[in-house]
Amino acid sequence: MLRVGYIGLGLMGKPMARNIMKAGFPLVVHNRSQAAVEELVAEGAVAAHSPAEVAAQVDVVITNLPDSPDVEAVALGENGIIEGAHEGLIFIDHSTIKPETARHIAEVLGEKGVLCLDAPVSGGDIGAQQGTLTIMVGGPEAALEKARPILEAEGRTITHIGEAGAGQVAKVANQIMVAAQMVAMAELLLLSQKAGVDPERVVQAIRGGAAQCWTLDNKPQRLFAGERGPGFKAYMMLKDLDIVMDTARAYGMPVPSTATHTQLFRSMQELGLGELDNSAVIAVYEALTQTHLVEKK
Amino acid sequence: MLRVGYIGLGLMGKPMARNIMKAGFPLVVHNRSQAAVEELVAEGAVAAHSPAEVAAQVDVVITNLPDSPDVEAVALGENGIIEGAHEGLIFIDHSTIKPETARHIAEVLGEKGVLCLDAPVSGGDIGAQQGTLTIMVGGPEAALEKARPILEAEGRTITHIGEAGAGQVAKVANQIMVAAQMVAMAELLLLSQKAGVDPERVVQAIRGGAAQCWTLDNKPQRLFAGERGPGFKAYMMLKDLDIVMDTARAYGMPVPSTATHTQLFRSMQELGLGELDNSAVIAVYEALTQTHLVEKK
Numbered sequence: 001m002l003r004v005g006y007i008g009l010g011l012m013g014k015p016m017a018r019n020i021m022k023a024g025f026p027l028v029v030h031n032r033s034q035a036a037v038e039e040l041v042a043e044g045a046v047a048a049h050s051p052a053e054v055a056a057q058v059d060v061v062i063t064n065l066p067d068s069p070d071v072e073a074v075a076l077g078e079n080g081i082i083e084g085a086h087e088g089l090i091f092i093d094h095s096t097i098k099p100e101t102a103r104h105i106a107e108v109l110g111e112k113g114v115l116c117l118d119a120p121v122s123g124g125d126i127g128a129q130q131g132t133l134t135i136m137v138g139g140p141e142a143a144l145e146k147a148r149p150i151l152e153a154e155g156r157t158i159t160h161i162g163e164a165g166a167g168q169v170a171k172v173a174n175q176i177m178v179a180a181q182m183v184a185m186a187e188l189l190l191l192s193q194k195a196g197v198d199p200e201r202v203v204q205a206i207r208g209g210a211a212q213c214w215t216l217d218n219k220p221q222r223l224f225a226g227e228r229g230p231g232f233k234a235y236m237m238l239k240d241l242d243i244v245m246d247t248a249r250a251y252g253m254p255v256p257s258t259a260t261h262t263q264l265f266r267s268m269q270e271l272g273l274g275e276l277d278n279s280a281v282i283a284v285y286e287a288l289t290q291t292h293l294v295e296k297k
Numbered sequence: 298m299l300r301v302g303y304i305g306l307g308l309m310g311k312p313m314a315r316n317i318m319k320a321g322f323p324l325v326v327h328n329r330s331q332a333a334v335e336e337l338v339a340e341g342a343v344a345a346h347s348p349a350e351v352a353a354q355v356d357v358v359i360t361n362l363p364d365s366p367d368v369e370a371v372a373l374g375e376n377g378i379i380e381g382a383h384e385g386l387i388f389i390d391h392s393t394i395k396p397e398t399a400r401h402i403a404e405v406l407g408e409k410g411v412l413c414l415d416a417p418v419s420g421g422d423i424g425a426q427q428g429t430l431t432i433m434v435g436g437p438e439a440a441l442e443k444a445r446p447i448l449e450a451e452g453r454t455i456t457h458i459g460e461a462g463a464g465q466v467a468k469v470a471n472q473i474m475v476a477a478q479m480v481a482m483a484e485l486l487l488l489s490q491k492a493g494v495d496p497e498r499v500v501q502a503i504r505g506g507a508a509q510c511w512t513l514d515n516k517p518q519r520l521f522a523g524e525r526g527p528g529f530k531a532y533m534m535l536k537d538l539d540i541v542m543d544t545a546r547a548y549g550m551p552v553p554s555t556a557t558h559t560q561l562f563r564s565m566q567e568l569g570l571g572e573l574d575n576s577a578v579i580a581v582y583e584a585l586t587q588t589h590l591v592e593k594k
Contacts, residue, residue, distance in 0.1 A: 099492060122506040134506040136499075159502035162494050169494040170502045173485035177478070177508035183554045184477035187545075188470035194548040195396060197459045197466040202433075205456035205467045209419040209431035210529075211474035213510035232507075244488075251491040254585050255484045257477070260557050288551050 001025060004150055005054035005061040006045075007074055007081075008095070009036035012121070013064030015129040016094070016154045020062075021045060023153035030054050051075075055084030060147055061091050067239060068097040075105045087113035090143050092151075094135075096120045098243050099165035099172070100250060106139065106164035115143035116164060120171035121155060124232050132156045136174070138166030172247050175240040178278070179261040181215035182237075186282035189220065189293060199293070200224055219279040226295040228280040235274030238265040298322060301447055302351035302358040303342075304371055304378075305392070306333035309418070310361035312426040313391070313451045317359075318342060320450035327351050348372075352381030357444055358388050364536060365394040372402045384410035387440050389448075391432075393417045395540050396462035396469070397547060403436065403461035412440035413461060417468035418452060421529050429453045433471070435463030469544050472537040475575070476558040478512035479534075483579035486517065486590060497521055497593070516576040523592040525577040532571030535562040 002025060006017040009031040017040060021027045027045040030053070031037050037047050048054040051074045055061045061081055065071050071093055075081045081091060091114050093102065099118075106116035117139035127133040133155030137144050144151075144160050151158050161170045192199040200220070207216045222228075241262040248255045267284045268274065276283070286292050299322060303314040306328040314337060318324045324342040327350070328334050334344050345351040348371045352358045358378055362368050368390055372378045378388060388411050390399065396415075403413035414436035424430040430452030434441050441448075441457055448455045458467045489496040497517070504513045519525075538559040545552045564581045565571065573580070583589050 122503065122508070124507070134502065136502045138494075157502070157505050159498065161498045161502055165492075166494045166498075169489055169492045170499045172492075173489050173496075173499045174503040174506065174508045176485040176488070177481045177503065177510065177513065180477045180481035180554070181474070181508075181510065184474045187550075187552045187555055188473040191473070191541075191545055191548065191550045191552065192466055192470050194550050195462075195466045195469075195544060197435075197463045199470075201456065201458045201463075202467045202470045205431065205433045205454070205458055206419065206471040206474065208454050209471065210421070210511050211419070211471045211478075213474065213478065213512075214507050215510075216474065247492060248484075248488055251488065252586065253484075253488045253491050254582065255488065256557050256561070257480045257554060258484055260553050264553070285551065289549065 002060050002150065003028070003058040005058035007051050007054055007062065008064035009040065010064065011125050012128045014040070016064060018043065019131045020150055020153045025150060028054050028058055050079035051081045052079045052083035055081040055089060059090065060150055061089060062094060064094040066095070068101040071095050071097050072101055072105065076108055082109060082112060085109060085112040085114050089114045090117065090147050092117045092119050092147060094119055094121050096171050096240050096243065097168060099168040099247055102138065102168045103165040115140055117143055117147065118165060118167040119151065120167055122171070122174050136161055136167040136170035138162055138168065139164050172244045175244055176258050179237065179241055179265070180257060181213050182278050182281050183261050183264055185215050185219060185279065186285050189223070190282060190285045190289065190291065193293060194291060200296070223279060223282065223293060224296050228276045231277035231279065233274065234265060234268050234276050234278050234280060237278040238269050238274065241265055299357050299447065300325070300355040302355035304328070304348050304351055304359065305361035306337065307361065308422050309425045311337070313361065315340065316428045317447055317450045322447060325351050325355055347376035348378045349376045349381035352378040352386060356387065357447055358386060359391060361391040363392070365398040368392050368394050369398055369402065373405055379406060379409060382406060382409040382411050386411045387414065387444050388412070389414045389416050389444060391416055391418050393468050393537050393540065394465060396465040396544055399435065399465045400462040412437055414440055414444065415462060415464040416448065417464055419468070419471050433458055433464040433467035435459055435465065436461050469541045472541055473555050476534065476538055476562070477554060478510050479575050479578050480558050480561055482512050482516060482576065483582050486520070487579060487582045487586065487588065490590060491586070491588060496590070520576060520579065520590060521593050525573045528574035528576065530571065531562060531565050531573050531575045531577060534575040535566050535571065538562055
């Protein structure tokens with residue numbers, strides 16, 4: 001049985017680590033705050049004091065962290081994974097970070113004989129709890145096949161996209177579409193209302209046709225009920241969109257639509273609404289028009 | 298049995314009129330070009346020389362025309378429906394036009410005792426042929442209920458949205474989302490490719506998650522196969538987006554994302570690509586980057 005290490009036990013990481021443990025893998029955990037560590041230790045995990053210490057005693061080490069600098073520090077910094085690395089160790093990163101950072105880490109750890117998989121996920125905290133996440137994987141296919149039983153404990157759809165960084169590129173693509181749907185939903189709901197039409201009827205009429213999407217299937221009823229909490233927090237959407245824009249710049253790709261969406265999510269953050277669900281980007285339009293989407297009880 | 302008149306036998310109107318006739322309704326037809334008229338007459342329809350002549354001999358008169366001025370001319374112009382109007386006539390317009398034009402026509406024809414339904418459709422030429430269209434209806438509900446058997450011959454999902462113009466507002470909302478999906482698909486496919494990743498793998502990975510939509514379900518395989526013909530022509534998408542922008546302006550609603558998409562479809566039109574499918578908006582990005590989406594044989 002592969003021994004697994006898990007670093008980063010947040011909203012996503014903790015339930016994902018728990019699912020790995022439930023699937024029978026021995027688990028070593030490390031986290032900045034201790035509450036989540038103690039919780040998983042009570043369920044059978046072993047605590048370690050640093051990423052290096054985790055890496056030294058496992059076959060597969062997993063990170064699930066907020067942003068590129070966090071992953072770089074945990075992987076390559078002091079007391080990082082690199083200091084506990086050994087030939088044949090598999091490193092899986094579930095964080096959403098810049099493709100170029102993922103490639104850099106793969107290169108540096110590769111020199112120590114570590115096989116690196118960038119494996120960002122989509123599906124939110126509910127997907128993490130239920131083990132139904134979509135996982136997009138870049139890196140050597142042989143390492144993916146070896147680690148697949150672990151990934152299958154965490155998610156449902158596991159797709160090998162290509163070489164190092166390719167998983168992060170797929171996540172970039174995913175976030176381009178998600179942001180577009182969230183913003184389009186905001187524009188169409190509030191315009192319908194301002195034009196004197198019941199936006200709920202509009203959604204009922206259009207969601208079965210060419211406008212059909214996950215966002216229209218899942219989000220309007222929450223907005224109509226006045227529920228704007230996460231879900232997927234808007235400041236994380238903004239962080240991901242900044243990665244999209246950095247990536248588009250790095251590869252010489254103009255993305256005028258996503259550029260607009262990034263500005264809207266930045267406005268949302270500056271309005272103090274970053275902790276709300278990404279569907280609450282409609283609040284930016286409400287602020288601009290001094291019109292509130294009517295809620296139904 | 299209600300007698301039905303049909304004006305505008307184009308790519309959409311002809312199959313829709315045929316489905317009404319197949320459902321058993323006696324049909325009077327009128328069209329600018331005669332080929333489509335002769336075709337339907339051979340199948341049992343009766344030809345009329347003007348919209349007025351159609352209106353005079355039916356219970357329900359339907360129009361299916363390209364744009365707002367066309368509908369206004371056919372409804373209110375010389376030899377128009379207004380000249381053959383009679384108390385209790387139901388007028389259904391399936392064209393996509395400005396909500397304010399729909400309201401104006403309903404007001405003027407209403408003075409002659411005509412009941413007006415603006416009833417734009419979504420679902421394309423295939424939906425028109427198969428009778429599976431989504432129909433969004435504005436206007437008096439009693440008129441909709443009387444005409445419902447006819448609409449059910451044309452489409453599958455018939456939703457009453459609200460008063461006159463409300464059907465057009467729903468279509469505006471629909472096109473906001475459709476344009477957003479088409480443009481997001483273009484940005485994510487070409488960025489993936491430029492970042493060195495197979496865009497087909499990316500689509501496979503993301504289409505089952507939060508990015509899921511009708512567009513990603515139906516369009517990428519056509520683009521990868523090099524098929525860019527319609528479908529739904531880009532110049533019609535642009536016409537519809539101009540209606541969205543006019544409507545947003547009329548109601549004081551900023552729509553920065555849709556504004557960007559309108560510019561992209563106008564660029565597509567100016568590149569001479571307006572006859573292609575709306576999914577071919579990726580060609581604008583290809584022109585900007587001198588990179589062509591790789592086709593697979």
